[in-house]
Amino acid sequence: MKASQSSPGQPAGGDRPRRHRVTDRVLGGGEEPDPRFTLANERTFLAWIRTALALLAGGIAVEAFTTEVFSPEIRKTVAVLLLLLAMFIAGGACFRWLNVERAMRNKTPLPLPLIIPVLALGGAVVSAVFIVFVLLRDG
């Protein structure tokens, strides 16, 4: 996304309502960025949240619909791993949204998304558990 207009921005604090002052403190001061960037950050957060929801749905589905396929131990292990991953991604999405918002307000470089390696590693671990289980079962 490319900005074609600069943000006028306004200093934080002043005679604004208390709720806004609390929000400003959480957001780390600075100036409001271009509104399109704020909305883009919100949509990116929502994309992460839907990723967390997909992992949540996957965990429930593995637990509920694979009783005929997997042993109870492996079913519960994989389901818990997926739900754990969903919890970390949901929490990480909140922190990422906040860190990006703070960076934009203070005009500092955007932070790296640490939830990407968490998601990649988590997905790999869950896949490895399944592969090991399938290999052991067939052997």
Place this chain on the structure above:
Amino acid sequence: MTVAQVRYHADPGLQPERTSLAWGRTMFALVTVSLLFLRWLPVYGWLPAVLIVLTLLTAGGVYFSQRSRYVHGGRGIAEGRVRPDIGAVMVTGGAIGVLALLGMVVIIASPLD
């Protein structure tokens, strides 16, 4: 700021509409998850019912704030600054974290069958 000014904001990138649609997709994902929890009802008793209610409450919160969210975004684009919706972000993220945590409790607390 009149309704017409909000409705006809000057953003050809349609950011308020895309943001509302992103929330809408998230709402549908939440409803889908609540339907999946139904499968746990006959097996795990009352706790899945709590999960279903929590999921639907979150989805309902998104649904009923959609109109004000679109107006807020449109007004923000027109004024050149938009207040980040920190409450909606934290409540949504927190609710999904709690759902995942309670889901784990349900699974771990149940005996191996």
